[in-house]
Amino acid sequence: MTSSKRVLKPKSIDIIFVSLGLLLTTAKQLRFPGIPIGMGELLLLAWILLSALEIIAQQKVRITKREIFQSFFWFGYLSLLLLSIGWLFSLILNLSIDNAVYDFSALVFSGCVSIFIAINFNAKQIVKIYCIVSLLFLAFSTVFFVVAEYLPSILLPFEPWYVRHIRFTSWTSNPNQFALFLVVTPYAYLYLIDLSNNLLKQSFLCIALVISLGFGYLSGSDALYVSWGLGFLFAFLYKLLYFLLKVRLNKKQYLSLYLLCLLFLSFLCLAFYWQQFVLLAQIIDPAQFRQSASRINLIWNGLEAFKVSPLFGLGPGSHSGLEAALQGSEAHNSFLDWATNTGLLGISILLFLLKFVFQKSNNPKSIWVVTAFLALMCFIQFHYVFRQPFFWFNLILLAQLSELKR
Numbered sequence: 001m002t003s004s005k006r007v008l009k010p011k012s013i014d015i016i017f018v019s020l021g022l023l024l025t026t027a028k029q030l031r032f033p034g035i036p037i038g039m040g041e042l043l044l045l046a047w048i049l050l051s052a053l054e055i056i057a058q059q060k061v062r063i064t065k066r067e068i069f070q071s072f073f074w075f076g077y078l079s080l081l082l083l084s085i086g087w088l089f090s091l092i093l094n095l096s097i098d099n100a101v102y103d104f105s106a107l108v109f110s111g112c113v114s115i116f117i118a119i120n121f122n123a124k125q126i127v128k129i130y131c132i133v134s135l136l137f138l139a140f141s142t143v144f145f146v147v148a149e150y151l152p153s154i155l156l157p158f159e160p161w162y163v164r165h166i167r168f169t170s171w172t173s174n175p176n177q178f179a180l181f182l183v184v185t186p187y188a189y190l191y192l193i194d195l196s197n198n199l200l201k202q203s204f205l206c207i208a209l210v211i212s213l214g215f216g217y218l219s220g221s222d223a224l225y226v227s228w229g230l231g232f233l234f235a236f237l238y239k240l241l242y243f244l245l246k247v248r249l250n251k252k253q254y255l256s257l258y259l260l261c262l263l264f265l266s267f268l269c270l271a272f273y274w275q276q277f278v279l280l281a282q283i284i285d286p287a288q289f290r291q292s293a294s295r296i297n298l299i300w301n302g303l304e305a306f307k308v309s310p311l312f313g314l315g316p317g318s319h320s321g322l323e324a325a326l327q328g329s330e331a332h333n334s335f336l337d338w339a340t341n342t343g344l345l346g347i348s349i350l351l352f353l354l355k356f357v358f359q360k361s362n363n364p365k366s367i368w369v370v371t372a373f374l375a376l377m378c379f380i381q382f383h384y385v386f387r388q389p390f391f392w393f394n395l396i397l398l399a400q401l402s403e404l405k406r
Contacts (some may be wrong), residue, residue: 087315223382302331
């Protein structure tokens with residue numbers, strides 16, 4: 001492979017290092033006691049430092065010419081600047097943000113991981129990392145599930161169920177983190193199945209696909225259910241229109257269809273919020289209604305926190321609250337939480353990054369990559385995920401998948 005197709009030439013050890021690091025960042029139950037750090041974070045940090053030394057030693061100045069690197073680098077740099085300004089603004093207002101240091105550290109770490117992955121790996125290598133991580137994660141989760149059911153005494157350090165036999169977590173600390181890992185998995189596997197001509201690989205990926213769907217159901221995540229449902233509905237509408245027209249859409253027609261479906265799906269998502277979390281919950285389960293009302297309060301109070309510093313935000317930390325703004329709770333909506341952190345400027349650069357990823361994933365020859373992007377965007381409406389390195393890796397994956405060849 002020529003240097004024009006990849007700037008650095010990572011060895012197999014780099015792929016293994018990053019794969020194990022990303023895999024172990026999902027193992028929240030394996031973190032060191034009292035601190036939000038585990039073996040995954042340490043492995044990735046060591047790899048970042050070694051990679052930085054290699055870049056400096058080899059003077060790889062031309063890495064800045066890579067489009068994906070530029071997008072993530074400038075997003076990270078401007079986000080760091082806005083987070084710092086917002087934090088300074090919070091200090092001036094004498095606001096006490098308990099988790100600001102942790103939040104800032106996690107965001108910087110996740111940003112560094114994504115930037116260095118964008119520097120070091122091409123599309124084929126990124127997909128290889130994803131396959132290693134996702135398949136090992138599903139394998140470990142399957143082992144945990146079987147052992148928890150039949151030999152529970154063996155899993156002394158782990159609690160695979162959030163509530164016994166209610167929501168499965170594997171080795172993550174809560175089912176929503178487990179669900180985040182699974183959001184794009186079915187679509188990525190379907191795309192790779194379409195791309196492969198090897199029957200054995202296709203069969204293996206089909207089995208992994210079924211397992212991922214089963215674990216998604218066991219997670220009990222409403223956000224995952226909605227994301228998958230809307231994603232598959234969008235894919236169905238596209239396939240139906242393609243069948244009716246008997247022609248492959250060009251990019252302009254494809255984008256128009258996408259925007260129309262996105263508008264429709266956004267309406268369904270809003271209806272789900274209202275019905276599931278308010279009306280139906282109030283009628284069927286008063287306890288669930290209280291949880292729904294709490295979510296609505298978090299959204300409204302997040303908006304109130306955003307109004308305090310709409311341009312630059314309030315810096316790292318959680319700025320919503322159940323009873324009022326600035327009580328140290330997340331709004332449980334990534335866009336709103338990011339707006340409270342970095343303001344309108346932060347939302348603007350985030351939208352530019354997402355636009356870049358969408359354009360890269362927008363391949364009229366296959367619907368699955370853009371469907372994965374749509375599902376991921378739906379999922380983050382329900383949770384704040386920007387501290388998770390695997391979220392940013394998913395964006396890099398979606399931006400690179402369409403570059404794969406048969």
